Amino acid sequence: MAFDSLTEKLQNIFKNLRSKGRLTEDDVKEALKEIKRALLAADVSFKVVKDFIKNVQERAVGQDVMNGLNPGQMVIKIVNEELVKLMGSETTEIKLQPGSAVTVIMMAGLQGAGKTTTTAKLAGKYKLKGKKPLLVACDVYRPAAIKQLQVNGEKQGVEVFSMGENHRPANIAKAALEHAQKNGNNIVILDTAGRLHIDEDMMAELQEIKETVTVHQTILVIDAMTGQDAVNVAADFNNKIGIDGVIITKLDGDTRGGAALSVKAVTGKPILYVGMGEKLSDLEQFYPDRMASRILGMGDVLTLIEKAEAQIDDEKARQMSQKLKKAQFDYEDFLESTQQMKNMGGLSNIMNMLPGISGMGGMGKKGMQINEEQTELAEKSMARMEAMIYSMTPEERRNPDLMNPSRKHRIAKGAGVDISEVNRMVKQFENMKKMMKKMGNMGGKKGKFRLPF
Incomplete structure (x- = not known):
């Protein structure tokens, strides 16, 4: 998992804390220095780390902790609680429209983040929940993007709407919504085009889609392997077009994982799902408390x-x-x-x-x-x-x-x-x-x- 190195470092720090029995204020401060180094090495945003350590220290050097029977365990408990708070405290669902009304979800992100595959994974999740999703091919630039969505849609048993490469994405989205209303699809998921980096053309295109159809949820897909850059991308997208939530891909890889720990604090937007593999079933709902347990080596039963x-x-x-x-x-x-x-x-x-x-x-x-x-x-x-x-x-x-x-x-x-x-x-x-x-x-x-x- 992305946090293996961080987990190992934190476990060693906690092992040292537990071995001390009674803790001095200096013991706690030294441990927090080590935790700070470990988080920065995991590519967590410097400002996020600074605030996190400040919050832990304020709680950890209080009388109740220092004079408790097991102060080492209390410090670990505080770190766990602050990690959960950092990642959003509560599990957040994508908000769907009530009743039989159609929900339009626009998927955005840079090229290479795994957006098209994630779009199909999300559609599969909704199909399992009894919904009737429609995948829409709005990426008319990347070679084979439409074909990739069609292949993945077929594997998931989900219909894919396409008008080819010679139409504006906003017009494709409008036609897809009309198709959905006529054919009983209650979720429309737009797979939009990505770029190698953020540019004005991409943002203008996403804005045009939002002006043409009512987009209820804009979901940003970011790649955990890009580390701190992923958080900067999330902040830019949120500032320019507005996002409602984030899906982090490739969190199963050999990455530092800092994006998962930084994105909520930086953007204020929740992490909704995490991609934990290449298979179309490898999309997990994001639970901050479970992720904190994994990071601290406590498992996720x-x-x-x-x-x-x-x-x-x-x-x-x-x-x-x-x-x-x-x-x-x-x-x-x-x-x-x-x-x-x-x-x-x-x-x-x-x-x-x-x-x-x-x-x-x-x-x-x-x-x-x-x-x-x-x-x-x-x-x-x-x-x-x-x-x-x-x-x-x-x-x-x-x-x-x-x-x-x-x-x-x-x-x-x-x-x-x-x-x-x-x-x-x-x-x-x-x-x-x-x-x-x-x-x-x-x-x-x-x-x-x-x-x-």
Whole structure:
């Protein structure tokens, strides 16, 4: 995640605070200096950092904190609360028109920020909520922009309105709104043209669209990878055409993430969604409290649960639960579970949301260091296991008891691994079945143990 480096630095600062027991005012001031350096290194706006540190310091050196039983934890709590406040305190929804009235949303942003893909992602979100969105191709300049929107719209099952490249975007928007009113579309999302940098032509075009049709929400898409520049872009757009909210893309990448911490304070406008991957489903609603937890290495279990609920079919989950209780699961069940994990963003994304492990620099159970290298090794190991299972026949996948030396040799050859790896996988699978069988038996004895399914 974008904040991995910041998370690691903050965790080290907090670890030092907790080890001191009683804190002096100098201890707190020294810790705040370190936090200031960490935030500036994450490309957070200098003014935002200055105000943030001032607010934390005023609260942290008060009598209640300094004389409390656990002042180190109190300081961490204050930092968490101030981070939430910095990013907007409350989750903000895009405001839709009441009843069956059509809501027009104009998407704006610089070229390369991922605006067209994000526009399609947003349409998919509304379709899942029971709305009937219409995507509108208003970018008549960038080669293949219209085609990109049409391809993504088709993947999302959302209609795309286009008049080609020879019409003014304002006229396209007007025709699209008429089309929506006639065809029952209740949300119209305009994908406008971007530029490599802000210029008067782009702003004039966006203003013309606003003068031609009633735009209810203007959403700015900014790229987290551009760091502090993204915040400057947001401020410029807000000053020149007015924006109602921001979507930050590429927050899953190896970026410093300062935009997410600065944009609300600089523009006064809320962050609505964050892009956490390239797939059309990888658009997450922005929760300031959950993001603060991730940044501080406390995980984000609520988002993890929501991802699981979205990806895991209730009936399949019930069937899997029964199989586990009876130790009847097979290699096909394993493949299905790994696919579900991939749909949730993969192992590293899941670990980022687990308390104590997020940020990859966190401490796992028994003080074990969970780092990026170990996660990468685990993902490679899972990929090899998948390759071995795909080298099995359908019959072998459904019946693990069929395994014999000749079958194992054939599977190893097909997967391009040593026979020892196949033997290891088969042994691990058998041990897992035995363990689950024991747990299932324990679950039936006087109710002392219950499986968590």
